[in-house]
Amino acid sequence: MKQKINDVLKSCAAWFFAVIWITSIIYLLITGNGVIGSSAFALGVLVFSAITVAITKDEAEISTPETRKPILMWTQLLVVLFFVLLTGYRGFVFNMMPGRLVQIPIWSLFAGWFENLGGRYLPNLVDHSPGTNAVNFAGYFLIPLILLLLLGARLPELGLGKGHRVWRVVAFWVSIPVIFFIINILNGSTTLIQLARMFFGNLLRNGFSEEFLFRGALQTRLKQWMSSDWALVIQALAFAVWHLGTDTQFMGGDVLQGLALGIASHSMLGLALGIIFQRTRNLIAPSIVHVANNMFGS
Template sequence: MWGVLSASLFFLPFNRLIALVVLAAAAGMGVYHHILTPVSLACLGVIAIAAWLHQLYHHQRAVSLALELFLVACSIALFYHLIPGFNNPVMVDQEKVGPLSSLYSMYYNFDKALVPFLLIVCLPTLFNAGQPDKKVGASAWVLLVLCIPAVLMLAVALGGLKVEMHLPPWILAFIMANLFFVSMAEEALFRGYLQQRLRQWLGPYPALIITALLFGAAHLAGGMLMVAFATLAGVIYGLAWMWSGRLWVPIVFHFGLNLTHLLFFTYPLYQHP
Protein backbone atom coordinates (compact mmCIF):
# COMPACT_ATOMS: atom_id res chain seq x y z
CA MET A 1 0.00 0.00 0.00
CA TRP A 2 2.72 2.46 0.94
CA GLY A 3 4.55 1.85 -2.31
CA VAL A 4 1.33 2.68 -4.18
CA LEU A 5 0.93 5.89 -2.15
CA SER A 6 4.55 6.79 -2.93
CA ALA A 7 3.87 6.14 -6.64
CA SER A 8 0.92 8.55 -6.56
CA LEU A 9 3.20 11.27 -5.19
CA PHE A 10 5.85 10.43 -7.78
CA PHE A 11 3.37 10.99 -10.62
CA LEU A 12 1.81 14.13 -9.13
CA PRO A 13 4.26 16.65 -10.67
CA PHE A 14 3.93 15.06 -14.12
CA ASN A 15 0.38 13.78 -14.56
CA ARG A 16 -2.33 14.66 -12.07
CA LEU A 17 -4.85 12.21 -13.52
CA ILE A 18 -2.53 9.22 -13.11
CA ALA A 19 -1.55 10.45 -9.64
CA LEU A 20 -5.21 10.66 -8.56
CA VAL A 21 -6.03 7.20 -9.93
CA VAL A 22 -3.06 5.70 -8.09
CA LEU A 23 -4.01 7.67 -4.95
CA ALA A 24 -7.55 6.23 -5.15
CA ALA A 25 -6.02 2.74 -5.27
CA ALA A 26 -3.85 3.55 -2.23
CA ALA A 27 -6.92 4.89 -0.40
CA GLY A 28 -8.81 1.67 -1.15
CA MET A 29 -5.94 -0.32 0.30
CA GLY A 30 -5.90 2.05 3.26
CA VAL A 31 -9.55 1.31 3.96
CA TYR A 32 -8.94 -2.43 3.65
CA HIS A 33 -6.05 -2.27 6.14
CA HIS A 34 -7.96 0.08 8.49
CA ILE A 35 -5.47 2.91 7.98
CA LEU A 36 -8.41 5.05 6.83
CA THR A 37 -11.60 4.93 8.90
CA PRO A 38 -15.11 6.23 8.16
CA VAL A 39 -14.25 9.40 10.11
CA SER A 40 -11.16 10.17 8.01
CA LEU A 41 -13.03 9.31 4.80
CA ALA A 42 -15.82 11.74 5.74
CA CYS A 43 -13.25 14.48 6.41
CA LEU A 44 -11.48 13.74 3.13
CA GLY A 45 -14.83 13.85 1.34
CA VAL A 46 -15.43 17.39 2.61
CA ILE A 47 -11.91 18.40 1.56
CA ALA A 48 -12.42 16.84 -1.90
CA ILE A 49 -15.65 18.84 -2.36
CA ALA A 50 -13.80 22.04 -1.39
CA ALA A 51 -11.05 21.23 -3.91
CA TRP A 52 -13.66 20.63 -6.64
CA LEU A 53 -15.41 23.92 -5.81
CA HIS A 54 -12.08 25.73 -5.91
CA GLN A 55 -11.51 24.46 -9.43
CA LEU A 56 -15.08 25.30 -10.42
CA TYR A 57 -15.03 28.88 -9.08
CA HIS A 58 -11.37 29.77 -9.61
CA HIS A 59 -12.37 32.83 -11.66
CA GLN A 60 -14.37 34.28 -8.75
CA ARG A 61 -11.68 35.90 -6.62
CA ALA A 62 -13.44 36.06 -3.24
CA VAL A 63 -14.80 32.50 -3.42
CA SER A 64 -11.52 31.13 -4.73
CA LEU A 65 -9.54 32.84 -1.96
CA ALA A 66 -11.87 31.56 0.77
CA LEU A 67 -11.63 28.01 -0.57
CA GLU A 68 -7.85 28.28 -0.89
CA LEU A 69 -7.55 29.38 2.74
CA PHE A 70 -9.73 26.44 3.76
CA LEU A 71 -7.60 23.97 1.78
CA VAL A 72 -4.37 25.40 3.19
CA ALA A 73 -5.80 25.12 6.71
CA CYS A 74 -6.70 21.48 5.93
CA SER A 75 -3.16 20.90 4.62
CA ILE A 76 -1.70 22.21 7.87
CA ALA A 77 -4.15 20.06 9.86
CA LEU A 78 -3.08 16.98 7.87
CA PHE A 79 0.57 17.96 8.31
CA TYR A 80 0.17 18.04 12.10
CA HIS A 81 -2.13 14.98 12.26
CA LEU A 82 -5.05 17.06 13.57
CA ILE A 83 -7.70 15.47 11.35
CA PRO A 84 -9.11 12.38 13.10
CA GLY A 85 -9.53 8.89 11.72
CA PHE A 86 -6.03 8.12 10.40
CA ASN A 87 -4.38 5.04 11.92
CA ASN A 88 -0.81 5.77 10.85
CA PRO A 89 1.28 2.67 11.66
CA VAL A 90 4.55 2.86 13.55
CA MET A 91 7.39 1.25 11.59
CA VAL A 92 10.22 1.92 14.05
CA ASP A 93 9.22 2.04 17.70
CA GLN A 94 11.52 3.78 20.18
CA GLU A 95 14.77 2.30 18.86
CA LYS A 96 18.32 3.55 19.33
CA VAL A 97 20.07 3.66 15.97
CA GLY A 98 23.43 3.65 17.75
CA PRO A 99 24.78 3.79 21.29
CA LEU A 100 25.09 7.59 21.28
CA SER A 101 21.77 8.25 19.55
CA SER A 102 18.51 9.19 21.22
CA LEU A 103 15.38 7.05 20.91
CA TYR A 104 13.70 7.21 17.51
CA SER A 105 10.27 6.29 16.18
CA MET A 106 9.13 6.38 12.55
CA TYR A 107 5.54 6.37 11.32
CA TYR A 108 4.11 5.94 7.85
CA ASN A 109 1.80 8.95 7.68
CA PHE A 110 -1.03 8.69 5.16
CA ASP A 111 -2.45 12.07 6.20
CA LYS A 112 0.80 14.01 5.76
CA ALA A 113 1.33 12.41 2.34
CA LEU A 114 -1.89 14.06 1.13
CA VAL A 115 -0.56 17.60 1.65
CA PRO A 116 0.92 18.03 -1.88
CA PHE A 117 -2.39 16.94 -3.44
CA LEU A 118 -4.25 19.75 -1.67
CA LEU A 119 -1.65 22.42 -2.28
CA ILE A 120 -1.38 21.82 -6.02
CA VAL A 121 -5.10 22.60 -6.22
CA CYS A 122 -4.42 25.93 -4.49
CA LEU A 123 -1.31 26.71 -6.54
CA PRO A 124 -0.91 24.93 -9.89
CA THR A 125 2.73 26.14 -10.08
CA LEU A 126 3.55 24.23 -6.87
CA PHE A 127 6.15 22.01 -8.55
CA ASN A 128 7.26 24.38 -11.31
CA ALA A 129 7.36 28.10 -10.54
CA GLY A 130 8.86 29.02 -13.90
CA GLN A 131 11.92 31.24 -14.13
CA PRO A 132 14.08 31.17 -10.98
CA ASP A 133 14.42 34.32 -8.88
CA LYS A 134 18.18 34.33 -9.35
CA LYS A 135 20.40 32.54 -11.83
CA VAL A 136 23.63 31.26 -10.32
CA GLY A 137 26.60 29.34 -11.60
CA ALA A 138 27.89 25.87 -10.82
CA SER A 139 30.15 27.14 -8.03
CA ALA A 140 27.15 28.50 -6.09
CA TRP A 141 25.41 25.13 -6.36
CA VAL A 142 28.55 23.32 -5.16
CA LEU A 143 28.71 25.64 -2.14
CA LEU A 144 25.03 25.03 -1.40
CA VAL A 145 25.57 21.26 -1.51
CA LEU A 146 28.54 21.63 0.86
CA CYS A 147 26.30 23.55 3.27
CA ILE A 148 24.51 20.27 4.09
CA PRO A 149 27.50 18.57 5.80
CA ALA A 150 28.52 22.00 7.16
CA VAL A 151 25.21 22.37 9.03
CA LEU A 152 25.53 18.86 10.44
CA MET A 153 29.12 19.49 11.54
CA LEU A 154 28.00 22.75 13.16
CA ALA A 155 25.48 20.69 15.12
CA VAL A 156 28.37 18.45 16.22
CA ALA A 157 30.45 21.46 17.27
CA LEU A 158 27.55 22.77 19.37
CA GLY A 159 26.95 19.41 21.04
CA GLY A 160 23.62 18.56 19.42
CA LEU A 161 25.05 15.66 17.37
CA LYS A 162 28.01 13.32 17.36
CA VAL A 163 29.59 11.49 14.45
CA GLU A 164 28.22 7.94 14.51
CA MET A 165 27.82 5.73 11.45
CA HIS A 166 24.70 3.57 11.00
CA LEU A 167 23.08 1.29 8.48
CA PRO A 168 19.85 0.22 10.22
CA PRO A 169 17.87 -2.76 8.88
CA TRP A 170 14.93 -0.45 8.13
CA ILE A 171 16.98 1.86 5.89
CA LEU A 172 14.86 1.15 2.77
CA ALA A 173 11.65 1.86 4.67
CA PHE A 174 13.23 5.10 5.91
CA ILE A 175 14.24 6.13 2.38
CA MET A 176 10.71 5.73 1.00
CA ALA A 177 9.00 7.38 3.97
CA ASN A 178 11.46 10.24 4.26
CA LEU A 179 11.52 11.01 0.56
CA PHE A 180 7.76 11.00 -0.08
CA PHE A 181 5.96 11.34 3.26
CA VAL A 182 8.41 13.78 4.89
CA SER A 183 10.65 15.69 2.46
CA MET A 184 8.11 16.01 -0.35
CA ALA A 185 5.23 16.91 1.97
CA GLU A 186 7.26 19.47 3.93
CA GLU A 187 8.80 21.07 0.85
CA ALA A 188 5.39 21.28 -0.83
CA LEU A 189 4.06 23.22 2.16
CA PHE A 190 7.04 25.43 2.99
CA ARG A 191 8.82 26.07 -0.31
CA GLY A 192 6.27 25.13 -2.97
CA TYR A 193 3.36 26.97 -1.38
CA LEU A 194 4.42 29.34 1.44
CA GLN A 195 7.65 30.65 -0.05
CA GLN A 196 6.08 30.98 -3.49
CA ARG A 197 3.04 32.87 -2.16
CA LEU A 198 5.15 35.10 0.09
CA ARG A 199 7.45 35.86 -2.84
CA GLN A 200 4.45 37.16 -4.78
CA TRP A 201 3.54 39.50 -1.92
CA LEU A 202 6.88 40.48 -0.35
CA GLY A 203 9.66 39.61 -2.80
CA PRO A 204 12.15 36.73 -2.88
CA TYR A 205 14.42 37.41 0.10
CA PRO A 206 11.77 38.30 2.71
CA ALA A 207 9.92 35.18 1.54
CA LEU A 208 13.09 33.12 1.98
CA ILE A 209 13.73 34.34 5.53
CA ILE A 210 10.13 34.15 6.75
CA THR A 211 9.66 30.64 5.35
CA ALA A 212 12.93 29.43 6.90
CA LEU A 213 11.86 30.83 10.29
CA LEU A 214 8.46 29.13 10.01
CA PHE A 215 10.18 25.88 9.04
CA GLY A 216 12.40 26.18 12.10
CA ALA A 217 9.39 26.87 14.34
CA ALA A 218 7.73 23.71 13.01
CA HIS A 219 10.53 21.74 14.73
CA LEU A 220 9.96 23.30 18.15
CA ALA A 221 9.13 19.91 19.67
CA GLY A 222 12.81 18.94 19.21
CA GLY A 223 14.06 21.87 21.31
CA MET A 224 15.63 25.22 20.49
CA LEU A 225 18.80 23.72 19.04
CA MET A 226 16.68 21.74 16.58
CA VAL A 227 14.76 24.93 15.73
CA ALA A 228 18.04 26.72 14.95
CA PHE A 229 19.36 23.90 12.73
CA ALA A 230 16.00 23.51 10.97
CA THR A 231 15.99 27.25 10.26
CA LEU A 232 19.47 27.03 8.71
CA ALA A 233 18.36 24.01 6.70
CA GLY A 234 15.29 25.99 5.62
CA VAL A 235 17.57 28.69 4.20
CA ILE A 236 19.43 26.03 2.20
CA TYR A 237 16.20 24.51 0.86
CA GLY A 238 14.78 27.97 0.16
CA LEU A 239 17.85 28.98 -1.86
CA ALA A 240 17.64 25.70 -3.79
CA TRP A 241 14.04 26.61 -4.69
CA MET A 242 14.91 30.25 -5.52
CA TRP A 243 17.76 29.29 -7.79
CA SER A 244 15.90 26.53 -9.64
CA GLY A 245 12.19 27.37 -9.60
CA ARG A 246 11.58 23.60 -9.33
CA LEU A 247 10.29 21.93 -6.18
CA TRP A 248 12.14 18.67 -6.79
CA VAL A 249 15.47 20.45 -6.13
CA PRO A 250 14.78 21.40 -2.46
CA ILE A 251 13.13 17.98 -2.02
CA VAL A 252 16.45 16.34 -3.01
CA PHE A 253 18.40 18.70 -0.72
CA HIS A 254 16.02 17.98 2.17
CA PHE A 255 16.14 14.23 1.67
CA GLY A 256 19.92 14.34 1.20
CA LEU A 257 20.40 16.10 4.52
CA ASN A 258 18.10 13.70 6.37
CA LEU A 259 19.77 10.62 4.87
CA THR A 260 23.28 11.97 5.58
CA HIS A 261 22.17 12.68 9.14
CA LEU A 262 20.96 9.10 9.62
CA LEU A 263 23.97 7.41 8.02
CA PHE A 264 26.82 9.40 9.59
CA PHE A 265 25.56 11.16 12.74
CA THR A 266 23.62 10.39 15.90
CA TYR A 267 19.95 10.21 14.94
CA PRO A 268 17.82 12.07 15.61
CA LEU A 269 19.94 13.68 18.37
CA TYR A 270 22.90 12.97 20.60
CA GLN A 271 21.84 11.23 23.82
CA HIS A 272 24.02 12.60 26.64
CA PRO A 273 25.26 9.83 28.96
Protein backbone atom coordinates (compact mmCIF):
# COMPACT_ATOMS: atom_id res chain seq x y z
CA MET A 1 0.00 0.00 0.00
CA LYS A 2 2.91 2.36 0.77
CA GLN A 3 4.17 1.91 -2.78
CA LYS A 4 0.69 2.68 -4.14
CA ILE A 5 0.57 5.92 -2.16
CA ASN A 6 3.99 6.89 -3.48
CA ASP A 7 2.84 6.15 -7.03
CA VAL A 8 -0.19 8.43 -6.56
CA LEU A 9 1.97 11.23 -5.13
CA LYS A 10 4.28 10.99 -8.15
CA SER A 11 1.43 10.95 -10.67
CA CYS A 12 0.95 14.13 -12.71
CA ALA A 13 -2.60 12.99 -13.48
CA ALA A 14 -3.41 12.70 -9.77
CA TRP A 15 -2.09 16.20 -9.06
CA PHE A 16 -3.97 17.58 -12.08
CA PHE A 17 -7.21 16.08 -10.76
CA ALA A 18 -6.50 17.35 -7.24
CA VAL A 19 -5.92 20.93 -8.45
CA ILE A 20 -9.16 20.96 -10.46
CA TRP A 21 -11.14 19.45 -7.59
CA ILE A 22 -9.75 21.89 -5.00
CA THR A 23 -10.38 24.82 -7.37
CA SER A 24 -14.01 23.72 -7.68
CA ILE A 25 -14.37 23.49 -3.90
CA ILE A 26 -12.88 26.98 -3.47
CA TYR A 27 -15.24 28.38 -6.10
CA LEU A 28 -18.25 26.86 -4.33
CA LEU A 29 -17.07 28.41 -1.07
CA ILE A 30 -16.62 31.84 -2.67
CA THR A 31 -20.11 31.72 -4.18
CA GLY A 32 -21.62 30.87 -0.81
CA ASN A 33 -22.42 27.22 -1.42
CA GLY A 34 -21.84 24.60 1.23
CA VAL A 35 -19.08 22.11 0.48
CA ILE A 36 -19.27 19.97 3.60
CA GLY A 37 -21.29 17.30 1.82
CA SER A 38 -18.97 17.18 -1.21
CA SER A 39 -15.86 17.13 0.97
CA ALA A 40 -17.20 14.35 3.20
CA PHE A 41 -18.22 12.37 0.11
CA ALA A 42 -14.75 12.84 -1.40
CA LEU A 43 -13.07 11.67 1.80
CA GLY A 44 -15.28 8.59 1.94
CA VAL A 45 -14.58 7.82 -1.71
CA LEU A 46 -10.83 8.07 -1.21
CA VAL A 47 -10.92 5.79 1.84
CA PHE A 48 -13.12 3.21 0.13
CA SER A 49 -10.98 3.37 -3.02
CA ALA A 50 -7.80 2.78 -1.02
CA ILE A 51 -9.38 -0.24 0.68
CA THR A 52 -10.51 -1.51 -2.73
CA VAL A 53 -6.90 -1.44 -3.91
CA ALA A 54 -5.86 -3.28 -0.73
CA ILE A 55 -8.40 -6.13 -1.13
CA THR A 56 -7.61 -6.76 -4.81
CA LYS A 57 -4.49 -8.03 -6.52
CA ASP A 58 -2.04 -6.19 -8.77
CA GLU A 59 -2.69 -8.33 -11.81
CA ALA A 60 -2.56 -7.21 -15.41
CA GLU A 61 -5.24 -4.66 -16.23
CA ILE A 62 -7.56 -5.07 -19.19
CA SER A 63 -5.41 -4.74 -22.30
CA THR A 64 -6.01 -4.23 -25.99
CA PRO A 65 -4.18 -6.00 -28.82
CA GLU A 66 -1.02 -4.14 -29.80
CA THR A 67 -1.44 -5.27 -33.41
CA ARG A 68 -4.62 -3.25 -33.89
CA LYS A 69 -4.45 -0.62 -36.63
CA PRO A 70 -4.20 2.96 -35.31
CA ILE A 71 -7.04 4.09 -37.61
CA LEU A 72 -9.40 1.60 -35.96
CA MET A 73 -8.29 2.65 -32.49
CA TRP A 74 -8.86 6.32 -33.27
CA THR A 75 -12.24 5.55 -34.83
CA GLN A 76 -13.31 3.62 -31.74
CA LEU A 77 -12.40 6.57 -29.54
CA LEU A 78 -14.26 8.99 -31.81
CA VAL A 79 -17.36 6.78 -31.71
CA VAL A 80 -17.30 6.77 -27.91
CA LEU A 81 -16.75 10.54 -27.73
CA PHE A 82 -19.63 11.07 -30.15
CA PHE A 83 -22.04 9.17 -27.92
CA VAL A 84 -20.73 10.93 -24.81
CA LEU A 85 -21.39 14.31 -26.45
CA LEU A 86 -24.72 13.22 -27.93
CA THR A 87 -26.15 11.82 -24.72
CA GLY A 88 -24.63 14.61 -22.62
CA TYR A 89 -26.31 17.22 -24.83
CA ARG A 90 -29.64 15.42 -24.60
CA GLY A 91 -29.30 15.25 -20.84
CA PHE A 92 -28.46 18.95 -20.59
CA VAL A 93 -31.50 19.96 -22.63
CA PHE A 94 -33.73 17.52 -20.71
CA ASN A 95 -32.73 19.06 -17.36
CA MET A 96 -32.39 22.71 -18.35
CA MET A 97 -35.28 22.97 -20.83
CA PRO A 98 -38.01 20.57 -19.63
CA GLY A 99 -40.48 19.65 -22.31
CA ARG A 100 -38.28 20.72 -25.21
CA LEU A 101 -37.81 18.02 -27.81
CA VAL A 102 -34.25 17.40 -28.99
CA GLN A 103 -34.38 16.69 -32.71
CA ILE A 104 -31.15 15.13 -33.96
CA PRO A 105 -31.05 13.68 -37.49
CA ILE A 106 -31.19 9.87 -37.56
CA TRP A 107 -30.67 9.56 -33.81
CA SER A 108 -34.12 10.97 -33.00
CA LEU A 109 -35.68 8.19 -35.08
CA PHE A 110 -33.79 5.54 -33.10
CA ALA A 111 -34.61 7.27 -29.82
CA GLY A 112 -38.31 7.45 -30.66
CA TRP A 113 -38.39 3.77 -31.58
CA PHE A 114 -36.66 2.70 -28.36
CA GLU A 115 -38.86 5.00 -26.29
CA ASN A 116 -41.98 3.35 -27.70
CA LEU A 117 -40.44 -0.06 -27.11
CA GLY A 118 -39.70 0.79 -23.49
CA GLY A 119 -43.16 2.23 -22.97
CA ARG A 120 -44.65 -1.01 -24.22
CA TYR A 121 -42.60 -3.60 -22.33
CA LEU A 122 -41.02 -1.96 -19.26
CA PRO A 123 -43.77 -0.21 -17.22
CA ASN A 124 -44.15 -3.10 -14.78
CA LEU A 125 -40.41 -3.73 -14.46
CA VAL A 126 -38.93 -0.30 -13.69
CA ASP A 127 -39.73 2.36 -11.10
CA HIS A 128 -40.48 5.17 -13.59
CA SER A 129 -39.91 6.53 -17.11
CA PRO A 130 -39.87 3.23 -19.04
CA GLY A 131 -39.24 5.07 -22.31
CA THR A 132 -36.21 6.85 -20.88
CA ASN A 133 -34.87 3.55 -19.56
CA ALA A 134 -34.93 2.05 -23.05
CA VAL A 135 -33.47 5.13 -24.78
CA ASN A 136 -30.61 5.42 -22.28
CA PHE A 137 -29.83 1.71 -22.51
CA ALA A 138 -29.64 2.00 -26.30
CA GLY A 139 -27.67 5.27 -26.41
CA TYR A 140 -25.22 4.52 -23.62
CA PHE A 141 -24.69 0.82 -24.25
CA LEU A 142 -26.37 -1.09 -27.05
CA ILE A 143 -25.60 1.04 -30.11
CA PRO A 144 -22.05 2.04 -29.02
CA LEU A 145 -21.32 -1.61 -28.24
CA ILE A 146 -22.40 -2.77 -31.70
CA LEU A 147 -20.32 -0.07 -33.41
CA LEU A 148 -17.23 -0.81 -31.30
CA LEU A 149 -17.47 -4.53 -32.03
CA LEU A 150 -17.77 -3.78 -35.75
CA LEU A 151 -14.61 -1.67 -35.42
CA GLY A 152 -12.64 -4.55 -33.94
CA ALA A 153 -13.11 -4.17 -30.19
CA ARG A 154 -13.47 -7.33 -28.09
CA LEU A 155 -15.94 -7.95 -25.27
CA PRO A 156 -13.32 -8.61 -22.54
CA GLU A 157 -11.49 -5.34 -23.23
CA LEU A 158 -14.81 -3.48 -22.89
CA GLY A 159 -15.34 -4.79 -19.38
CA LEU A 160 -17.55 -7.68 -20.45
CA GLY A 161 -15.13 -10.48 -19.67
CA LYS A 162 -13.89 -12.36 -16.63
CA GLY A 163 -13.56 -10.28 -13.47
CA HIS A 164 -11.32 -10.35 -10.42
CA ARG A 165 -12.63 -10.41 -6.83
CA VAL A 166 -15.83 -8.77 -8.07
CA TRP A 167 -18.20 -9.83 -5.29
CA ARG A 168 -15.74 -8.99 -2.52
CA VAL A 169 -15.56 -5.43 -3.82
CA VAL A 170 -19.33 -5.23 -4.33
CA ALA A 171 -20.03 -6.46 -0.79
CA PHE A 172 -17.64 -3.88 0.63
CA TRP A 173 -19.04 -0.89 -1.29
CA VAL A 174 -22.76 -1.66 -0.90
CA SER A 175 -22.65 -2.66 2.78
CA ILE A 176 -23.96 0.70 4.03
CA PRO A 177 -26.74 1.10 1.40
CA VAL A 178 -27.90 -2.49 1.99
CA ILE A 179 -28.26 -1.84 5.73
CA PHE A 180 -30.24 1.29 4.90
CA PHE A 181 -32.53 -0.63 2.52
CA ILE A 182 -33.13 -3.38 5.10
CA ILE A 183 -34.12 -0.79 7.70
CA ASN A 184 -36.54 0.80 5.23
CA ILE A 185 -38.14 -2.57 4.50
CA LEU A 186 -38.49 -3.37 8.21
CA ASN A 187 -40.08 -0.01 9.06
CA GLY A 188 -42.48 -0.27 6.13
CA SER A 189 -41.28 2.77 4.17
CA THR A 190 -40.57 0.59 1.14
CA THR A 191 -41.02 -2.96 -0.07
CA LEU A 192 -38.75 -5.53 -1.66
CA ILE A 193 -40.70 -5.28 -4.93
CA GLN A 194 -40.30 -1.50 -4.99
CA LEU A 195 -36.57 -1.84 -4.39
CA ALA A 196 -36.32 -4.47 -7.15
CA ARG A 197 -38.07 -2.18 -9.65
CA MET A 198 -35.84 0.73 -8.59
CA PHE A 199 -32.73 -1.44 -8.94
CA PHE A 200 -33.65 -2.68 -12.42
CA GLY A 201 -34.66 0.80 -13.58
CA ASN A 202 -31.40 2.32 -12.35
CA LEU A 203 -29.45 -0.52 -13.91
CA LEU A 204 -30.93 0.20 -17.35
CA ARG A 205 -30.99 3.99 -17.47
CA ASN A 206 -27.94 4.80 -15.30
CA GLY A 207 -25.96 2.08 -13.54
CA PHE A 208 -24.82 -0.42 -16.13
CA SER A 209 -25.45 1.82 -19.14
CA GLU A 210 -23.36 4.73 -17.87
CA GLU A 211 -20.68 2.36 -16.61
CA PHE A 212 -20.30 0.87 -20.05
CA LEU A 213 -20.10 4.27 -21.74
CA PHE A 214 -17.59 5.84 -19.36
CA ARG A 215 -15.63 2.96 -17.86
CA GLY A 216 -16.04 0.08 -20.32
CA ALA A 217 -15.80 2.21 -23.46
CA LEU A 218 -14.24 5.63 -22.76
CA GLN A 219 -11.69 4.68 -20.09
CA THR A 220 -10.45 1.66 -22.06
CA ARG A 221 -10.30 3.58 -25.37
CA LEU A 222 -8.36 6.41 -23.72
CA LYS A 223 -5.93 3.87 -22.28
CA GLN A 224 -4.96 2.91 -25.82
CA TRP A 225 -3.30 6.33 -26.17
CA MET A 226 -2.23 7.31 -22.65
CA SER A 227 -1.30 5.92 -19.24
CA SER A 228 -3.89 4.30 -16.97
CA ASP A 229 -3.87 7.16 -14.47
CA TRP A 230 -4.53 9.79 -17.13
CA ALA A 231 -7.31 7.67 -18.64
CA LEU A 232 -8.81 7.31 -15.17
CA VAL A 233 -8.71 11.05 -14.46
CA ILE A 234 -10.01 12.17 -17.85
CA GLN A 235 -12.98 9.81 -17.82
CA ALA A 236 -13.83 10.98 -14.28
CA LEU A 237 -13.79 14.66 -15.32
CA ALA A 238 -15.77 13.84 -18.47
CA PHE A 239 -18.31 12.05 -16.26
CA ALA A 240 -18.69 15.24 -14.21
CA VAL A 241 -19.13 17.52 -17.24
CA TRP A 242 -21.58 15.02 -18.72
CA HIS A 243 -23.84 15.63 -15.68
CA LEU A 244 -23.71 19.41 -16.20
CA GLY A 245 -27.46 19.68 -16.84
CA THR A 246 -28.41 17.90 -13.62
CA ASP A 247 -25.89 19.82 -11.50
CA THR A 248 -26.76 23.18 -13.07
CA GLN A 249 -30.45 22.59 -12.42
CA PHE A 250 -29.61 21.76 -8.80
CA MET A 251 -27.67 25.04 -8.50
CA GLY A 252 -30.61 27.10 -9.73
CA GLY A 253 -29.47 27.47 -13.34
CA ASP A 254 -25.94 28.80 -12.74
CA VAL A 255 -23.75 26.88 -15.18
CA LEU A 256 -20.41 27.67 -13.50
CA GLN A 257 -21.71 26.61 -10.11
CA GLY A 258 -23.19 23.51 -11.71
CA LEU A 259 -19.82 22.67 -13.25
CA ALA A 260 -18.05 23.20 -9.91
CA LEU A 261 -20.58 21.00 -8.13
CA GLY A 262 -20.16 18.31 -10.77
CA ILE A 263 -16.39 18.27 -10.39
CA ALA A 264 -16.68 18.31 -6.60
CA SER A 265 -19.08 15.35 -6.54
CA HIS A 266 -19.60 13.51 -9.83
CA SER A 267 -15.91 13.49 -10.74
CA MET A 268 -15.09 11.85 -7.40
CA LEU A 269 -17.74 9.21 -8.03
CA GLY A 270 -16.39 8.70 -11.55
CA LEU A 271 -12.88 8.36 -10.15
CA ALA A 272 -14.01 5.74 -7.62
CA LEU A 273 -15.98 3.77 -10.21
CA GLY A 274 -12.98 3.90 -12.55
CA ILE A 275 -10.75 2.50 -9.81
CA ILE A 276 -13.27 -0.26 -9.09
CA PHE A 277 -13.32 -1.08 -12.80
CA GLN A 278 -9.52 -1.17 -12.98
CA ARG A 279 -9.20 -3.42 -9.96
CA THR A 280 -12.04 -5.86 -10.76
CA ARG A 281 -11.50 -5.78 -14.53
CA ASN A 282 -15.15 -5.94 -15.55
CA LEU A 283 -18.34 -3.86 -15.27
CA ILE A 284 -20.27 -5.88 -12.69
CA ALA A 285 -18.85 -4.23 -9.57
CA PRO A 286 -18.93 -0.58 -10.77
CA SER A 287 -22.45 -1.07 -12.16
CA ILE A 288 -23.85 -2.43 -8.89
CA VAL A 289 -22.03 0.21 -6.84
CA HIS A 290 -23.36 2.90 -9.19
CA VAL A 291 -26.94 1.65 -8.81
CA ALA A 292 -26.62 1.36 -5.01
CA ASN A 293 -25.28 4.93 -4.86
CA ASN A 294 -28.20 6.24 -6.94
CA MET A 295 -30.78 4.36 -4.87
CA PHE A 296 -29.17 5.45 -1.60
CA GLY A 297 -29.07 9.06 -2.75
CA SER A 298 -32.73 9.05 -3.75
